[in-house]
Ligand SMILES: Cc1cc2nc3c(=O)[nH]c(=O)nc-3n(C[C@H](O)[C@H](O)[C@H](O)COP(=O)(O)OP(=O)(O)OC[C@H]3O[C@@H](n4cnc5c(N)ncnc54)[C@H](O)[C@@H]3O)c2cc1C
Ligand code: HEM
Ligand code: SF4
């Protein structure tokens with residue numbers, strides 16, 4: 001009988017041995033395994049970790065199984081070498097000769113090379129010993145940090161959490177399981193994990209594991225520190241190829257095999273995660289089972305070819321119902337179909353190419369997963385059922401997306417009317433008690449009775465309660481039925497802090513929005529959650545993305561800030577130098593009391609900014625929906641008519657407000673007396689100084705519309721003027737529609753309501769000022785300096801310049 | 809495109825292009841923009857809007873569309889065709905991503921020389 005030696009008693013070789021011995025193949029078999037045990041179902045380690053199963057329950061082959069099949073087992077013994085010339089395998093306890101050899105060594109966890117990774121208490125998640133180490137460490141209340149938010153890391157996190165540990169997951173990418181999920185599904189998964197008490201930290205890069213004698217904490221690049229009694233590294237795996245390498249068999253990333261799983265040495269085969277077939281590696285069992293079948297056939301001299309099939313992923317964490325299959329990689333000609341049900345937390349996305357389904361991601365309801373997977377594998381032509389495809393096989397006509405789903409999904413205590421603090425439940429109660437019109441409802445609950453921006457949502461809640469139709473207000477764009485105000489309200493009521501969160505919970509019909517809604521959502525999120533949300537450059541219009549104004553020939557203009565329109569000889573020299581150095585074709589004085597350098601090439605922007613920064617100047621935000629300029633006159637400092645220091649006040653306001661993002665641009669003017677040289681009364685906010693103090697007026701315009709400001713309040717002191725103006729700007733930031741200038745917004749909500757907030761209600765005024773300051777702690781900084789840093793400059797240059805090569 | 813096998817040029821790493829963003833390749837006949845969509849697909853189109861020459865690479869990438877920064881025309885990245893009521897087309901170029909690297913067809917670069925000689 002031929003001698004067959006198998007290295008590694010894992011899931012792939014286990015299945016292969018079943019096929020071989022079932023067919024009574026005439027081999028004398030020796031099986032090595034480094035682990036001191038035979039084959040068990042590795043993928044069920046997660047239920048063992050969580051306590052749902054015991055090790056005994058997941059053993060696939062026990063001693064008796066091996067004995068009955070005459071397999072000689074050498075468990076707990078590493079193979080340390082293969083001598084191909086003599087055809088012997090060297091184990092720790094001696095040699096075994098082979099005629100045919102199967103390498104099935106699986107893979108080794110990748111440990112990221114950070115300081116402290118060798119400390120006790122830092123482990124990987126691969127085998128039963130790791131699992132037992134985790135179980136032993138899992139005292140209730142103890143802290144665990146899991147590095148890696150992929151399948152393995154999340155299963156470890158869930159298991160440890162079920163054993164009572166406080167668990168933090170650190171993930172380097174923007175959303176969990178990014179290889180299987182898109183941001184929307186990743187958001188739902190994160191929400192589900194957070195709901196069960198697991199902390200998820202995305203975009204977190206581990207810097208070091210801290211501790212003296214054992215792991216005590218994990219330090220991230222951003223400075224965050226998480227205490228840790230246990231650190232689990234689950235950042236990826238590498239094929240275990242050391243034996244093959246040493247033996248001189250061909251290895252790329254894995255051991256290279258042909259369609260018969262044969263290596264470059266004809267008497268040696270390899271199977272499982274240690275192999276590379278057709279440039280592909282493997283990390284899930286389904287294709288390995290196919291390999292097992294093919295290799296058994298090959299060893300019995302039967303024809304068979306290994307052809308990898310697509311795989312589907314599920315996560316074995318109860319309560320996290322996700323499914324992902326097929327191909328999301330590049331390829332032109334693809335289209336998406338998206339379905340979201342915010343109420344039930346469902347997201348489904350199908351990717352279609354040439355009338356075939358090529359990929360599917362689902363969260364929340366994965367019942368149809370296998371049906372979709374079947375369509376993908378079979379390449380079924382879906383053109384006939386395309387319109388209803390996403391509703392699954394059971395769909396029999398009817399059924400459509402419910403525009404009120406987002407409101408229906410709100411809990412009763414969600415605040416609908418922000419002005420009067422009226423929640424959804426109170427509105428429903430009032431409606432049921434007879435308030436069946438908007439007027440009656442306003443009279444009884446005061447909902448939508450103040451600024452009125454929540455009227456759309458209130459009507460929807462009414463319609464929901466009464467079961468009637470509601471005509472939806474003017475929606476943001478084709479991606480949603482909701483109006484701007486509705487979305488702003490829902491962002492606050494539901495605590496939505498990311499773009500995928502808004503799109504999911506408000507039932508967006510596209511995977512990632514459009515050029516209309518994305519800039520608006522980006523603004524709403526950063527205005528409402530300044531500390532949690534990070535500005536998304538790719539959701540900004542070109543000027544704000546590049547921090548300069550694009551001109552009609554594709555060049556840019558650069559306008560440094562001149563506080564209150566005041567400059568110095570040194571600044572003027574630096575501006576003149578920059579104009580010379582970068583061949584600026586035109587230097588112009590703007591209407592906003594500063595200097596514009598026009599015609600700058602995009603790739604010169606960062607260097608020019610750095611030069612201006614060196615002279616102490618910062619961005620003038622001449623391109624932003626944000627604070628533009630504060631125009632001043634010389635005021636009491638020099639002018640014989642001046643009543644107050646208008647220049648000083650203007651500078652103070654500009655230094656306070658600069659850098660803030662607003663729904664549309666904001667321009668201020670401060671004049672030192674009613675002669676009004678700074679033309680303050682056609683600005684968004686204008687101050688006219690008088691002997692008795694400061695007249696603050698708002699909502700002027702001098703564009704396509706020309707409109708005089710309306711008086712907000714007269715105050716005796718500069719401090720009060722500053723507080724009222726700050727509160728006004730913050731109220732505008734918190735409530736207006738994106739791209740509504742202040743005058744449009746006050747026309748919608750009424751100046752009386754605005755006065756009530758920032759003039760009459762002193763507490764509210766102070767709260768607005770405080771919230772503005774919190775936001776400014778993030779945004780009162782120079783974007784030019786950020787982008788002029790070495791390393792941050794690259795995006796302003798082309799990837800590659802092929803003009804020279806082409807000319808050759 | 810001809811039937812002969814395409815020759816590919818390795819241009820950059822996928823990660824050099826921001827997700828939902830674009831970067832440029834400068835060629836003698838004008839710039840070609842590489843767009844990376846939310847699902848990590850990459851498309852190559854001329855960086856010139858057929859309307860009034862807007863730099864498409866500076867627009868907003870959403871789904872598989874690009875919105876021109878100048879007057880908001882929307883183009884399908886797959887076909888280069890203007891969407892909705894607008895009419896026009898942007899030239900698309902062969903591009904592929906392999907092992908995290910972006911490759912464009914060599915003809916994208918070779919093209920200008922011939923174009924100029926012919927002129
Ligand atoms: C916790 C966990 C959960 C998982 N969940 C899923 C899932 O839900 N779905 C899915 O499809 N996949 C899942 N996987 C992946 C799946 O388990 C692997 O794809 C599969 O086990 C690989 O099989 P294998 O035979 O190649 O390697 P393994 O099963 O790892 O077996 C290799 C064996 O070889 C031994 N060995 C290595 N080197 C030597 C040597 N020099 N001498 C002797 N013996 C050696 C090792 O000790 C090991 O026992 C999971 C993995 C883990 C760790
Ligand atoms: C001694 C008193 C005054 C001084 C020192 C003064 C100073 C100035 C200065 C320095 C400017 C800026 C000019 C520029 O940017 O180019 C200006 C602009 C202006 N002044 Fe006066 N001014 C005085 C009186 C007045 C009076 C009495 C009026 C109107 C009744 C007036 C109306 C204006 C207007 C409308 C502008 C804006 C012009 C523009 O922006 O193009 N000024 N003033
Ligand atoms: S507004 Fe009054 S104080 Fe200011 S410069 Fe004009 S005249 Fe003088």
Ligand code: FES
Pocket residue numbers: 857858859860861862876877878879880881
């Ligand atoms: S130039 Fe592109 S839309 Fe006008």
